[in-house]
Amino acid sequence: MSIPVESFFLNPTAAGTLQQQIRQMVAEGVLAGRYRPGDRMPSSRGLAQHLGISRITVTLAYTDLVSSDYLVARGRSGYFVSDTAPRQPEFPPRRRGTVCAVDYAALTGNRFSGQERLAKPEDWSSYRYPFIYGQADVSLFDHRNWRLCALRALGKRDFEALTSDYYERDDPLLIEYILRHILPRRGIIAAPDEVLLTLGAQNALWLTAQLMLNPERRAVLENPCYPGLRAVVRQTGCAMVSVDVDQDGLPPEALPAADVVFTTASHHCPTNATMPLERRRTLLEAASTRNFTIVEDDYEFEMSFLKAVSPSLKSLDREGRVIYVGSFSKSLFPGLRLGYIVAPAPFIREARALRATVLRHPPGHIQRTAAYFLSLGHYDALINRTRAAYKRRRILMDEAIREQGLTIAGQGGFGGSSLWMRAPDPVDTEDLALRLQARGVLIEPGRLFFDPAAASRRHYRLAFSSIPNPRIPEGIALIARAIAETGLTQA
Structure with missing residues (x-):
């Protein structure tokens, strides 16, 4: 059976090149069962005339479909749907209108979806x-060089980084760059076993809270603070205490008894107050004297354009009491979802094991692309x-x-x-x-x-x-x- 040329049309709002659109139309038709094995495709000349495009574009699309086993070329006879083309599973779809007999709202308690979040229109x-x-x-973003780094990460030389399961490890190339270039800017010297990659700062804060807090412990949060942090800490069931910030951020003298203190010292969220150096030292002294741990979310430290950036709390820490959270979400782009934790090796070992129960590691291709973008100087x-x-x-x-x-x-x-x-x-x-x-x-x-x-x-x-x-x-x-x-x- 010949597939009529009228089955194909170009959507002016569709994404991708003309060649990609033709490929998508054919693949969708095969997977949906509209085009069956042995069906003959329109000739490249006929389809090109129908769509008003170059014949070479159609030929290239057909050639690509042949390499993917959707089509097969038969000499002078043309192109046909392959007998071994991918197919959808052969079972009936679920009927519309099926009633759900399980009260999932009662089972889950709406513990997470019921939490308020900052609302931003998708558009x-x-x-x-x-x-x-x-x-x-x-x-502002450097699309060209990011694309080149992504293509390099997709190359044969990086095939293992792209396709391998690192298990619980991270890309050594990215870890090395963070250790040698990113952390020293914050005055931090660390070893490879003291760094863990995460899916952004939010994921890092969740891992930290899950490891450090439980219903018998108390956490101190800045007031106001990042709303996502409050939701993360609440999940642990610990006692939460809010301490009002002033023009210099979190005041150490106002801290109650606590096990963990969360702070955004470099740029307080949301007031942007920067904690002075002397107050940072006082906070660390209090942590030592009163035996609590500090979680430092060092977001936006790169955006210090009015004065020179202050040293991080982690760089002043001499007792391993600071767990440092960093992220590339604001400095590169939020959709990257790539962050990191810096902490003593025993903590990182536990965090790595906890991360493995949810995900093995951030995608290898994303890690390698970011590593190239950073190491080639594009990040700076x-x-x-x-x-x-x-x-x-x-x-x-x-x-x-x-x-x-x-x-x-x-x-x-x-x-x-x-x-x-x-x-x-x-x-x-x-x-x-x-x-x-x-x-x-x-x-x-x-x-x-x-x-x-x-x-x-x-x-x-x-x-x-x-x-x-x-x-x-x-x-x-x-x-x-x-x-x-x-x-x-x-x-």
Whole structure:
């Protein structure tokens, strides 16, 4: 049977090259059972004329399908669906409308899905004024060199790194670069058995909390703090105590009795306060005297563009009391989901074993691509470019905020990619965010950053990592206008 040429059409919104689209159409037709073994494909000339494309494009697509065993070429007769082409399993699909007899909400208790999370629209990039945190800027990222590194990682020379199961190990090339280049910038000297790769900082914090905390232990969290951390710590069943931060971050003198203290010393989340060196030493002395462990989430340390970066707590630690968490999610891009833990070898050994119960290791190809990108100098060039861009945007933000009379609650003295804001008393920033979203402006309400027992609805975060420079003053003006309207409404 001949497959009619009318079965094929190009979708103008489809991703990929024309050759890839033809391949996809044929493969989907074979897998769905529409094209059966022995069916004859349209001629390359006929399909090219029908689709209005080059004949060589169709020929290349057919050749690729032959190499994948979807098609077979038979001399002058043309191309046919292969007798050994991949097929879908031959069993009937599940009927629609099947009733689930299990009450999974009762079985799971909705312990995880019921937790509140920071909400960001999936189409955030379509908004004109996206003041949201943690998203990559397409205009800054080095797509070309990342692609070249990915292609190199896909080559035959790196076949083992791409395809092998490392079991519980990590890519030695990436570990070596972290040990020799990334950690020394934070004043940290470590050995290979003191580093573990993770799926981002969130995964690192989860592993750490699972190992260090239980219902008999107490954890101290900064207030406000990263909402994801509070959710992670809550899962352990431990006692949680929130300690209010000041303009210099977490105050050691305010710490209650604790087993583990979590801190973001370099750039406090979300206020961006930078803990002074003397306070860092005081915190370490308290840890030694009172026998607690510190978990240091050192996010955004690369974005110190106002002053020189401070040494990490880990670099000042002389007793192995600091567990250090780092990530490439903010410095490269969030979708990479690649982070690391640095800690004494006995802790890393346990963390590696726990990680193995959930996943063996982060994907080998991702590790090797990142290793090449870092080792070839592209990472440092990207950091320099991003730091300069953020500095310009920060200046624009400061000027626009001052001009519009808005209030900065915490901006930090070293850099970062966001500002912590406070609205006037009548303003509920969750309502404000909804009204601004309708005007194309995205902000992050601050309630979820605080201890639920005393959450503030007046704070909000404005990030500048993903908004073009010319739109910053316009967006800040819209925020100020919306706040003024709220005040008038309340009055």
